Amino acid sequence: MRWLRTFGEVVRSGLTIEEARLEPLLALRTAAGVAIVIGSALWLVSPAYAASAALGAYSAGAATFQRTWRPRKVIALGAGAGLALSTFVGYLAAGRLVTFLPLLAVWAFAAGMAWALGSTAGIVAATTVGSMLVTITLPTTVGRALEHAGVIALGGVAQAVLILLFPIRRWGAHRDALADALAAVADYARRLRHDPTAPFDPEPLMTARDAAAVTPSQARTRPPVLHGPRGLAERIVPVVAALADPDVGAPAEGSGRDRARELLGAAADVLEAAARSIRRGTPADVPPRSADVLRVDEEGEVLEGPARQAAERLVELLAEALEIAGSGGARDKAPAPLGPASAQFLVRPTMLRLLPVVVRAVRRELRRDSPVFRHAVRLAAVATLGYLIASRLPLEHGYWAPIASVMVMRPDFHQTYARAVGRLAGTLAGVALATGMVQALGPDAPVFGALAVVSAALSYTLLRTGYAYSQCFTAAYVVFLLGMGGQAWEQTVPERVVLTLLGGALAMLAYVVFPAWETPRLPGRLADWLAADGRYAAAVLRSYAEPTREHRADMRRALLASREARAAWQAAYDQARQEPVGPRGLTSREAEEAQEALQGLDRAAMLTPEAERFAEALETDTARAAVDVREHRNPDWGRVEEALHAWEGAAGDRSPVLRRGAELQKRALEDLAAAVSRTPLERDVSSAREEQRVRAAVAGEGDGSGPAHRGG
Numbered sequence: 001m002r003w004l005r006t007f008g009e010v011v012r013s014g015l016t017i018e019e020a021r022l023e024p025l026l027a028l029r030t031a032a033g034v035a036i037v038i039g040s041a042l043w044l045v046s047p048a049y050a051a052s053a054a055l056g057a058y059s060a061g062a063a064t065f066q067r068t069w070r071p072r073k074v075i076a077l078g079a080g081a082g083l084a085l086s087t088f089v090g091y092l093a094a095g096r097l098v099t100f101l102p103l104l105a106v107w108a109f110a111a112g113m114a115w116a117l118g119s120t121a122g123i124v125a126a127t128t129v130g131s132m133l134v135t136i137t138l139p140t141t142v143g144r145a146l147e148h149a150g151v152i153a154l155g156g157v158a159q160a161v162l163i164l165l166f167p168i169r170r171w172g173a174h175r176d177a178l179a180d181a182l183a184a185v186a187d188y189a190r191r192l193r194h195d196p197t198a199p200f201d202p203e204p205l206m207t208a209r210d211a212a213a214v215t216p217s218q219a220r221t222r223p224p225v226l227h228g229p230r231g232l233a234e235r236i237v238p239v240v241a242a243l244a245d246p247d248v249g250a251p252a253e254g255s256g257r258d259r260a261r262e263l264l265g266a267a268a269d270v271l272e273a274a275a276r277s278i279r280r281g282t283p284a285d286v287p288p289r290s291a292d293v294l295r296v297d298e299e300g301e302v303l304e305g306p307a308r309q310a311a312e313r314l315v316e317l318l319a320e321a322l323e324i325a326g327s328g329g330a331r332d333k334a335p336a337p338l339g340p341a342s343a344q345f346l347v348r349p350t351m352l353r354l355l356p357v358v359v360r361a362v363r364r365e366l367r368r369d370s371p372v373f374r375h376a377v378r379l380a381a382v383a384t385l386g387y388l389i390a391s392r393l394p395l396e397h398g399y400w401a402p403i404a405s406v407m408v409m410r411p412d413f414h415q416t417y418a419r420a421v422g423r424l425a426g427t428l429a430g431v432a433l434a435t436g437m438v439q440a441l442g443p444d445a446p447v448f449g450a451l452a453v454v455s456a457a458l459s460y461t462l463l464r465t466g467y468a469y470s471q472c473f474t475a476a477y478v479v480f481l482l483g484m485g486g487q488a489w490e491q492t493v494p495e496r497v498v499l500t501l502l503g504g505a506l507a508m509l510a511y512v513v514f515p516a517w518e519t520p521r522l523p524g525r526l527a528d529w530l531a532a533d534g535r536y537a538a539a540v541l542r543s544y545a546e547p548t549r550e551h552r553a554d555m556r557r558a559l560l561a562s563r564e565a566r567a568a569w570q571a572a573y574d575q576a577r578q579e580p581v582g583p584r585g586l587t588s589r590e591a592e593e594a595q596e597a598l599q600g601l602d603r604a605a606m607l608t609p610e611a612e613r614f615a616e617a618l619e620t621d622t623a624r625a626a627v628d629v630r631e632h633r634n635p636d637w638g639r640v641e642e643a644l645h646a647w648e649g650a651a652g653d654r655s656p657v658l659r660r661g662a663e664l665q666k667r668a669l670e671d672l673a674a675a676v677s678r679t680p681l682e683r684d685v686s687s688a689r690e691e692q693r694v695r696a697a698v699a700g701e702g703d704g705s706g707p708a709h710r711g712g
Contacts, residue, residue: 006580010414014421017466024461025168030061031457033159038449041151047445047484052087052148054481055134056080056155058456059127064159065463066120069173069211069348071218073160079124080156083131084149090132091145097391101384107132108383108406112376115411116365117358122411129383129406133399174226177211179279180204182321185233185240186271192244193261196252199599200237202563203570205230209560213348225278225324232321236271239317240264241603243310247660250307259302263311266293270318284322294318371516375411378510382409386506395495404503409510412518414578416511419467420504426471427500430455433472434479448484452477518575522586525569526594527626530672532558532565533601534622537665541615562602569595586676593675600668604661614662617643621669634677637669 037057041050063079064072086107093103111129115122131152184204191198208230214222243260246252250260269290277284294315303311349357365372382405390398404427408419434455441447455477462470475496518525536558543551573591586594617639625635644666 003580006578007417009578010417011421013414014418015425015466015468017469018464022461022465023168026065027457027460027463029162029166029168030064030159030460031453033057033061033155033162034456035453036162037151037155037158038453042445042449042484049148049151050445050449050484051481052151053155054452055131056083056152057158058155058477059083059131060156060159061456061460062463063120063124063127064163065460066123067173068118068120069213071163071215073163074351075120075124076156076159076163078156079127080153080159082124082128083156084153086128086132087152088145088149091148092142097388101388104129104132104387104402105380105384109376109380111406112379113362113365113372115372115375116361126379126406126409129379130403133383133387133403133406171223171226174211174214174222175279175281177204177208178226178229179275181208181230181233182271182275182278185236186268186275188237189240189264189271190268192240193264196244196246197600197603199596199603200241201570203567205234205237206563206567208233215348215350219347223281225281228324229274229278229321232317232324233271236267236314236317236321239310239314240267243307243314245603247664248306249310250303255302256304256307260307260311262293263314266290267314267318270294270322274321274324286322369521371411371518374514374516375409378514379406379409381514382406382506382510386503389506390499390502395499397495398499400496400499401503401506404500405507405510408504409507411516412575413511413515413580414575417508420508422466422468423471424500424504426468427475428497430472430475430477431479431496434476438479438483445484448480452480452484455480517579517581518572519579519581519583521572522569522576522591523632524630525565525572526586526591526598526676527630529562529565529569529598530629531623531626532562533598534619534626536562537601537604537622538615538619541618566598566602590675594672597668597671597675600671601665604664604668614640614643614647618665625669625673629676635669635673637666637673640666640669 034054034057037053038050041047041053060076060079060083063075066075068075089103089107090100093099108129111122111125114125181204184201188198188200212226212230243249244264246257250256266289270284270286273284273286276282301308301311364370367373383402386402386405387399390401404423408416408423410416410419434451437451438448455473459470459473459477462473478496536555539551539555539558543555573595576591577588621635621637621639625637627633628635644662647662
């Protein structure tokens, strides 16, 4: 892709309406928190205090909509406290650029580094930068600054109290994560009916694992339905893969294949029913036909050998899943106590115990090639530069420019540009809508306060349907707050539009000057995935050769590491496809072929349980090949090939299924080598070929001479 074409896709992405499940009750509860603090401040104090309280309540409420497994009231309190602290500290340094600009730069850099802890921490930290920029214009003394900071913190407290008093769909996020994992396995089983080598995306299972880690207080009240299905889903994946694979499971054709398709379809129906049960808290409802298909007849069963074993194991696991999902709405059963082994994975540490983890995570990202570090540098530079430029303009509210920059910037290129486009479009629409209403209604603080609450409710409702549409009502919310405070709309509205445009332009320009492209990092991500897959495959082999507790624990850790490495590769690959830069070390076609090869290795690892010697060779060769891929050398699988030949000579025909699994692994490694191996001449001209291919595709689309669609 190049800049012009990429920018067209960015505009479409920024204005796209996303299909998301609306949550009006959550939006209503959060808007009620905004209404309480605005109404109380207007009644008891003044419009200026009402504006501060509204800032804290609105930002804390928006933070609770972020994807996190921490209790929402903790997020609201943390956001309110952060906003209050940034407000007070910002006021202490305000008044002189020589003191405020360094503070703003340091605070913005710290907010950017907060992305090392996840997107929720990064987004909440960015709002504190906006709070520092806005509220330094409100107080007049240190005492008043403390009062405003306290009022802002009370906004977060109000949201936390409402969450405590009116829990809406409790454990809803955890239920959704688990239901999505079961639905993903159901989709995998359905795809295996038509494509026995279909890949499985482990991201839903990883998300469900994150959701399963709870705080000690949550562990005491967690519904029984959330205790076991995740482990079942992980065990079902290799069983359906083994059943569908014609090399180790059902035959490629005939009655056995038809029976396997029936079982896979019934498994998909059962898993979808279990997912609906967990999501809604109702008993599972399985179609009668699917229940009949899952009855394995001892005499009339057409499947034999490993395929029949896989079918029987699948039926057992599905029955267990339905038994758990059948208690989807149960609340009177006490959860099983967590033992020492499960506590390590299921109990989330407290905030204080997380401090060393936070320090290590931030320290890992303090390097020049880290996307998080580069984002923090961009954020600090743009916030200070935007504030400095806006302060020199003949405009009264210059802080809107750096706020626009801070709120749209993300560690990756595509999200930053899409949000900049969405914010500008949403701001224009929201400002125009609110301005017309302010002009028609005239100055009336209570009316503007009510309109601000309505705008906040609509912004919360549309928060997950697209940034531009939520931003439209956020802009209207700000205009109504300013009208409530007595600001003249003819002064504030044009300023907001101009400064939002300036802030968005600075954010987009910053990514051009100091980017953090994922395209050059693709070979490293691929190497990490290859090494993790090699360790996992070797751990599976060792666990079968010697099924001890230590080997099973090693296999579990290797599986989780392999999923994380694959998720990191997928995220980098998706971002690289949206970047306007050419390939550097790995073309898009090579990346696709390498991804398919490693997915084949993933799948073979689920089906292969044998041979200590082969495991040692596999782990050694994949570790060495990871270094070769990272340094653009051709990988070699000499030890794997020797170990496989030795295995064939020793085992004979006594374990053809196990040996076939090892052969599938070797074939996947050969496919990977073919995908990334190049001669010296190919390495010299690969970038030129890729550029020519992209240019030809663009030209074909432009003149209509591109490849025709299938079927006409």
